Amino acid sequence: MWGFFLMLQAACNSFATLSVLRALAGAAEACSDPSFMLITQMWYTRKEQPLRIGLWYTANGAGIALGGLLGYAIGHIKGALASWRYEFIIIGALCCIWGIVIGIFMPDSPVTAKFLNQREKRIAVERLKSNQTGIENKHLKGYQVIEAFKDIKTYLLFFLALVGNIPNGGISNFGTLIIKGFGFSTLVTTLMQIPYGVFIILSILTCVFLNDRFADNKRCLFILLFLCPNIAGAFGLRFVAEEHHVGRYFCYLLTGPYNAAFVMILSLQIANTAGHTKKVVTNAVLFLGYCTGNIAGPFFYKTNQSPAYPLGIWSMIVSHLLEVVVVITFWILMKMENARRDKIQSEQEGGLEGRDLDATAFVDLTDRENLNFRYIY
Known part of the structure; x- marks a missing residue:
């Protein structure tokens, strides 16, 4: 459907029809990242998840890089239609084809995977015991919805x-x-997006592979580390003189690693939420924030401020600094909650070593209900 609505945009001749089709395309696109996150959670342990999210999220960088190359090529098509119409048709068609491939070959969980036998399915499920996040549950549980909105993590x-x-x-x-x-x-500008896409890919892969080297992960730390280039690049775009084109272009490239930081944020969400209904709700709330940010961002770029866009650049700087504050807050709260649970369970019969992790591994309990659950930060 996403690809279909993209292809239809090639036929638009007014702002109104384009707006409607853009909205429909956005609605069709909305399920992709949340679905990928839930599927990733069903297949991989919490330690493995950042690397796997990072691997599929590199497609954003690849899309920018290949999109720049494809856009440059499409811009040279001399046909009956305007080049922008060809772009919608070609990319929309590729999207439709890949949607069919996904529908046929991608299983939604280990239990339904046709390429696994019964023994392998059991192993795939058993290895997730340490997650303590339960398994897929098709029933909407009202109390988990309420808990999600009462949980400070959600906000x-x-x-x-x-x-x-x-x-x-x-x-x-x-x-x-x-x-x-x-x-x-205009066409060379499209080509100049290729290094930006490649830099995004390298940033994400560097971040997730370094994080994977730590036994307990250091997700908040790596969010903060990979926000530093963004903050530096944004300050550069604001204060490096406009005649220094090369310097300003490198500052622009430095705004790419926010993708690596966002991969870590996605991994924080799926690793720190248990209970299937609560996971779905929290996932939706996170992506509401994602969409709201993407809606708000362009409004800071005023036409009368081009090409420097000082207000837009300041919006980047302030946003990233606020992000640093929120990440540190999340880090402190999760660490305190883990310490509180350790203290409670250490005072119980058997202590921390005597916990029955098997009893809660595959029960559809929320992270608040399950005292065996520990937060990753």
């Missing part, structure tokens, strides 16, 4: 997604215009 994750994607909303919509302001032609 911290929403705010993280919001402030993390205000810069994304601006850069993704105005990145090419910022580069064009450096003095490049």
Whole structure:
């Protein structure tokens, strides 16, 4: 459906029809990342999840890089239609084809995987015991919905997604215009997106592989580390003189690692929420923040401020600094809660070593209900 609505946009001749189709395409797209996160959670342990999320999230960088190359090629098509119409048709068709492939070959959980035999399915499920996040449950549980909205983590994750994607909303919509302001032609500007996409891929892979080297992961730490280039790049775009095109372009490249930080934020959400209904609700709230940030971001880029867009650049700086504050808050709260649970269980008969982890591993309990659950930060 996403690809279908993209292809239809090639036939648009008015702002109204384009707006309607863009809204429908957005609605169709909305299920992708939340679905990928839930599927990742059903297949991998909490320690394995950041690396796996990072691997499929590199598609964002690949899309920017290949999209730049494809856009440059499509821009040279001399046909009966305008080049932008060909872009919608070609990319929409590719999306439709891949949707069919996903529908046929991608299982939604180990239990339904046709390429696993019964023994392998059992192993795939058993290895997730340490997650303490339960298994898929098709029943909506009202108390888990209420708990999700009473949990401070839900609001911290929403705010993280919001402030993390205000810069994304601006850069993704105005990145090419910022580069064009450096003095490049429209088609060359499209090509200059390729290094940006490659840098995003390298940032994500570096982040998730380094994080994977730590026994307990250091997700909040790596969010903070990979926000540093963004903050530096945003300050550079604001204060490096406009005539220094090369320097400003490198500052623009430095705004890419926010993707690596966002991968870590996604991994925080799925690792720290138990109870299937609560996971789905928290997932939805996080992506509401994601969408709100992407909606808000472009409004900071005023036409009369081009090509420097000072207000837009300041929105990036402030958003990332707020993100730092929220990440540190999340880190402290999760550490305190783990210490509280350790203290409670150490005073019980058998102590921490005597906990019955098997009893709660596959029960549909929330992270608040399950005292055996420990938060990852």
